[in-house]
């Protein structure tokens with residue numbers, strides 16, 4: 069039966085992983101992910117799970133152990149952040165290319181230097197092309213819900229790809245919310261034990277991770293591209309099935325007020341909540357604004373976004389990441405690429421904000437909406453990239 | 461593999477002593493690149509390669525998963541795990557993952573096949589390359605005679621983790637080696653075996669001489685054969701009448717420059733290192749030198 073309990077985002081993730089009855093967790097602590105591994109250690113210490121918890125000596129080994137464990141057919145979970153994700157970088161590609169359905173919570177945090185423990189998306193964006201499915205959550209509830217869905221998506225025999233569940237460091241990871249949790253039995257019914265076909269099995273020996281020269285490598289990479297094409301439908305299917313149990317259905321993106329909006333902002337993660345509140349207020353004063361939250365970031369939901377922005381005059385894409393020297397932030401670049409071939413498309417501006425945990429206030433967002441309205445009014449982009457919240 | 465390479469011999473000898481279902485983990489290196497060129501494979505046991513620095517971490521994950529699956533009743537039999545890594549993947553880049561796995565006590569056997577350089581990338585020096593050996597990053601020049609540093613004591617490092625069984629071996633002394641692999645498998649927890657692997661390309665000797673060189677390494681006391689069980693050192697192959705180290709160095713092109721007049725003193729230094737190392741191990745093993 070569903071019940072509401074007070075959980076931080078991190079605790080909600082640990083709770084979900086426990087309910088998903090994972091076989092192996094291999095993780096290394098890093099703020100603001102630490103609570104996840106600590107809570108999970110409690111479950112292990114108290115015999116609440118059957119999980120083997122490998123307290124590895126680095127994130128590189130965490131992901132390596134996860135790959136090893138996953139190739140035996142086990143259900144595997146880990147979590148990291150920032151420098152830890154960067155240290156895993158090499159093995160992230162191996163996990164996806166060896167088709168290991170590992171689920172990893174990434175508690176988004178800025179990258180060094182200067183060292184900073186607070187939220188931005190530089191960590192995940194630095195690994196955005198690693199072949200993982202990437203989901204972003206807006207709050208602890210979504211972090212919980214998406215973790216359970218992530219295993220089902222990852223382990224689907226049609227998919228077999230690793231999934232990250234991203235949550236904003238501190239903003240979600242450390243804030244306590246009332247989280248609707250479902251019962252262990254409901255989770256078990258939704259997510260039966262993993263059944264792996266290809267695995268390290270002495271009765272049926274296979275070679276995993278062979279050397280591939282020019283004669284085969286490209287085809288194998290192409291297969292990875294091919295399976296990515298199946299992912300959006302699977303994410304939607306799993307999100308809807310989850311909705312049948314919980315009343316909380318999930319799609320690839322989530323929109324607010326778009327039916328009659330002339331301008332919109334688009335973002336990932338917790339900022340969507342603030343944006344919605346501000347948009348609601350502006351709409352009440354007659355301003356035609358809307359919000360697009362991107363939940364599935366990889367594979368990029370091109371079709372949904374093309375549909376969503378139809379009829380908009382201006383769109384402002386928010387990127388919480390430092391991508392030094394790039395023409396725009398990654399989300400904005402992706403949106404522009406997705407819309408390139410469309411004959412009618414909104415004027416697009418990019419806002420870089422919130423680096424290293426810098427707050428994005430309702431006032432900031434109001435300014436951003438008003439800027440977008442001005443862009444729509446004048447009918448051209450004067451400033452393609454704006455830094456909001458920084459002392460220039 | 462190159463014709464005459466000792467690595468396949470080392471693997472084949474090791475796999476003669478397995479006791480049941482076994483999974484092999486391989487670090488990136490000669491052994492990996494030469495035995496699994498897709499879509500072919502030389503392995504008839506489940507085999508996995510993930511990367512260069514993490515064979516021990518991958519083995520840790522596999523071992524943990526087997527434990528979890530056994531607890532769940534999904535796995536009925538005990539599956540042994542053997543990890544193979546070269547000296548680069550063991551002495552250098554992989555030492556952190558190896559140390560972590562040994563410290564955590566995962567039940568697996570780690571076999572380091574030691575060809576004393578990064579052979580599959582073109583013979584660059586490693587922490588295992590012996591003093592005086594010429595490699596492409598420690599070349600013998602007019603001023604510097606090959607690698608200035610001495611070989612790292614990997615056995616001491618592994619043993620310092622307090623694991624139950626650590627050993628050295630040479631494919632020339634195959635029955636000693638096979639027995640050690642079997643012992644290592646039977647140990648409950650991690651075990652580490654360091655095997656010398658003469659490399660025809662990097663060491664520059666004739667392709668029919670790998671085993672001869674592996675034997676000379678032992679007979680000159682350059683590579684002592686011993687093991688450490690529960691902290692207790694034991695010398696397994698006594699060499700009462702050692703050959704001078706020159707006999708080992710001479711057939712190898714990588715040491716050729718040491719025989720020129722200007723570097724002659726280096727051989728004496730190497731002999732002194734060999735003698736001191738032998739004395740150290742004898743003392744640890746409670747043997748007379």
Ligand SMILES: Cc1ncc(C[n+]2csc(CCOP(=O)(O)OP(=O)(O)O)c2C)c(N)n1
Pocket residue numbers: 096097098099127151152155
């Ligand atoms: C790659 C990476 N992983 C994790 C962290 C998080 N982290 C920062 S300090 C620290 C622990 C430091 O412990 P120790 O070296 O014993 O120093 P102490 O804090 O005890 O003085 C960790 C895990 C990090 N900064 N970078």
